Amino acid sequence: MLERVTATAPVRAAQGTGPEQGREVPFRGGGFRPGQRRWVAPVLFVVLIALVEAGTRSGVISNLTLPRPSDVFATLVDLARSGLLWKHLAPSLGRLVVGASIGAGLGILVGVMIGLFTLVRAGLVPLVAALFPIPKIALLPLFVIWFGIDEASKYALIAFGTFTPTVVATYGAVDGVDRTLIRMGQSFGLTWLSIVRKIVLPGALPGILSGLRVSLAIAIILLVAAEMLGAEYGIGAYILEAGALYDLERLFAGVTVLSVLGLVVSFLIGRVERLLLAWRA
Amino acid sequence: MDLSLLDIGHSYGQTRVLEGISLEIPAGQVLCIVGPSGCGKSTLLRMIGGLERPAQGRVMTRGAAPEGCLNPLTFVFQDFALLPWRTVAGNVSLALEDHRLARARREAVIADVLSRTRLSDFADALPRQLSGGMRQRVAIARALAVNPAVMLLDEPLSALDAQTRELLMEDLVGLWSRAPFTAVYVTHNLAEAVRLGHRIAVLSRRPGRIREIVEIDTPLAERRTGEAGLERVQAHLWELMREEARAADAELIDA
Ligand SMILES: Nc1ncnc2c1ncn2[C@@H]1O[C@H](COP(=O)(O)OP(=O)(O)O)[C@@H](O)[C@H]1O
Numbered sequence: 001m002l003e004r005v006t007a008t009a010p011v012r013a014a015q016g017t018g019p020e021q022g023r024e025v026p027f028r029g030g031g032f033r034p035g036q037r038r039w040v041a042p043v044l045f046v047v048l049i050a051l052v053e054a055g056t057r058s059g060v061i062s063n064l065t066l067p068r069p070s071d072v073f074a075t076l077v078d079l080a081r082s083g084l085l086w087k088h089l090a091p092s093l094g095r096l097v098v099g100a101s102i103g104a105g106l107g108i109l110v111g112v113m114i115g116l117f118t119l120v121r122a123g124l125v126p127l128v129a130a131l132f133p134i135p136k137i138a139l140l141p142l143f144v145i146w147f148g149i150d151e152a153s154k155y156a157l158i159a160f161g162t163f164t165p166t167v168v169a170t171y172g173a174v175d176g177v178d179r180t181l182i183r184m185g186q187s188f189g190l191t192w193l194s195i196v197r198k199i200v201l202p203g204a205l206p207g208i209l210s211g212l213r214v215s216l217a218i219a220i221i222l223l224v225a226a227e228m229l230g231a232e233y234g235i236g237a238y239i240l241e242a243g244a245l246y247d248l249e250r251l252f253a254g255v256t257v258l259s260v261l262g263l264v265v266s267f268l269i270g271r272v273e274r275l276l277l278a279w280r281a
Numbered sequence: 282m283d284l285s286l287l288d289i290g291h292s293y294g295q296t297r298v299l300e301g302i303s304l305e306i307p308a309g310q311v312l313c314i315v316g317p318s319g320c321g322k323s324t325l326l327r328m329i330g331g332l333e334r335p336a337q338g339r340v341m342t343r344g345a346a347p348e349g350c351l352n353p354l355t356f357v358f359q360d361f362a363l364l365p366w367r368t369v370a371g372n373v374s375l376a377l378e379d380h381r382l383a384r385a386r387r388e389a390v391i392a393d394v395l396s397r398t399r400l401s402d403f404a405d406a407l408p409r410q411l412s413g414g415m416r417q418r419v420a421i422a423r424a425l426a427v428n429p430a431v432m433l434l435d436e437p438l439s440a441l442d443a444q445t446r447e448l449l450m451e452d453l454v455g456l457w458s459r460a461p462f463t464a465v466y467v468t469h470n471l472a473e474a475v476r477l478g479h480r481i482a483v484l485s486r487r488p489g490r491i492r493e494i495v496e497i498d499t500p501l502a503e504r505r506t507g508e509a510g511l512e513r514v515q516a517h518l519w520e521l522m523r524e525e526a527r528a529a530d531a532e533l534i535d536a
């Protein structure tokens with residue numbers, strides 16, 4: 001017969017003194033688990049700004065090294081009031097959207113082709129590797145010759161700069177798609193196009209989107225370079241002009257706008273990720 | 282539809298994986314293939330399903346596929362191979378979308394296979410929300426949806442815990458009893474083989490050859506785990522495999 005052990009067998013909570021004294025097992029499983037702390041970033045930001053403000057006011061930081069944050073803020077407010085902010089921002093946003101769309105669009109297309117076709121991969125991977133490290137700013141004169149001094153050369157510069165990192169991220173993402181899923185598709189007799197559309201592309205999407213984060217940041221960096229090419233208005237042009245005059249308040253006001261732009265782009269991609277990649281939990 | 286394997290042999294580079302495999306797989310039966318790990322069972326199954334080309338020999342089908350069969354040779358994979366971005370119903374639907382079926386017909390098929398695998402309540406769940414056993418039931422539902430002539434199962438229960446495995450074996454027996462299907466069932470688990478196989482082919486270690494084919498007469502529905510007759514067959518299979526498994530294990534260490 002089966003012996004039944006009662007669930008309520010006495011348990012010795014051996015606490016107290018003496019040789020059989022009990023000790024609780026210490027917890028050691030914490031950490032290594034990134035969580036969410038929404039307040040940390042704003043607090044850190046405010047503390048840093050406050051430190052600089054205090055430093056510049058007390059004279060510990062000289063006005064030649066760093067502008068006073070409150071002055072920069074005032075400059076920004078002026079800029080917004082006078083309507084000049086929008087006058088600079090609108091053409092910059094236009095260049096960013098057009099240039100980055102062309103670059104990222106072509107980059108995703110070429111990256112997927114590299115991921116799918118051996119011949120394309122053999123030809124283009126070395127080419128992309130050769131193009132990637134070229135500092136695009138060094139090619140400014142070339143872009144002017146090819147595309148003129150107008151908007152086209154600015155679009156081209158930003159597009160070129162976003163193209164290569166997007167290609168690399170995309171074909172890496174396509175390579176990373178689970179082969180067993182592709183095998184599964186073949187085993188059910190799916191057409192080539194179905195496998196690409198329903199298995200390869202959705203499977204590569206997470207990698208493509210995280211690649212876009214980098215590519216779009218690069219696009220913002222290149223905005224300033226693009227606006228070196230005879231732009232009257234634009235955040236980049238505004239920064240360059242302020243820099244030439246050593247007007248630190250305006251320089252930092254422009255840089256702040258670029259930072260905010262970066263935050264907005266990052267936020268938007270996060271939104272798209274949450275929308276399209278909800279299945280990832 | 283019957284299947285015949287004619288003298289199949291294969292090598293990967295210098296490594297001989299399969300050697301002289303000839304097998305008859307008659308319709309309506311479950312053939313189990315057992316053998317030590319690395320002996321080429323998965324390779325053989327991929328060849329039967331046309332996912333890989335054998336270096337020697339041929340795989341032949343004889344006779345017509347059943348009425349309404351959309352994909353004669355259909356796999357069930359060890360790691361389920363579900364699309365994580367599609368719901369349960371969406372995963373089943375994937376197998377049907379490339380065929381010209383009216384939407385209503387497609388939805389009827391999906392509803393039917395989900396109810397046969399007791400998944401109707403989970404049609405809109407994502408794979409990550411399901412337990413391992415349920416995921417494999419989704420994969421089985423997907424396979425049933427195309428009404429296959431032959432199901433090719435590659436260690437379908439190996440990623441599951443013992444209790445889930447037991448339940449899924451009962452499910453498979455139930456599915457077969459209600460509507461007998463033809464299947465090639467690869468496993469290294471002898472208990473699964475004696476529960477589910479009408480015939481069991483034992484492969485040697487690499488290069489895999491057929492050592493013996495054991496037939497079990499007891500109908501699937503009447504087999505119970507731990508029953509004396511099955512235990513005897515299992516013990517006999519283990520005798521056959523024991524030396525092979527030990528030698529295969531030693532080989533892996535040498536390599
Ligand atoms: N695509 C492949 N390329 C090279 N070697 C392979 C490949 N697939 C399997 N093998 C080798 O062939 C042998 C048999 O593999 P497999 O069929 O997976 O064995 P099993 O399923 O019986 O464990 C193993 O030694 C494995 O390493």
Ligand SMILES: [Mg+2]
Nearest residue numbers: 322323324436
């Ligand atoms: Mg295997």
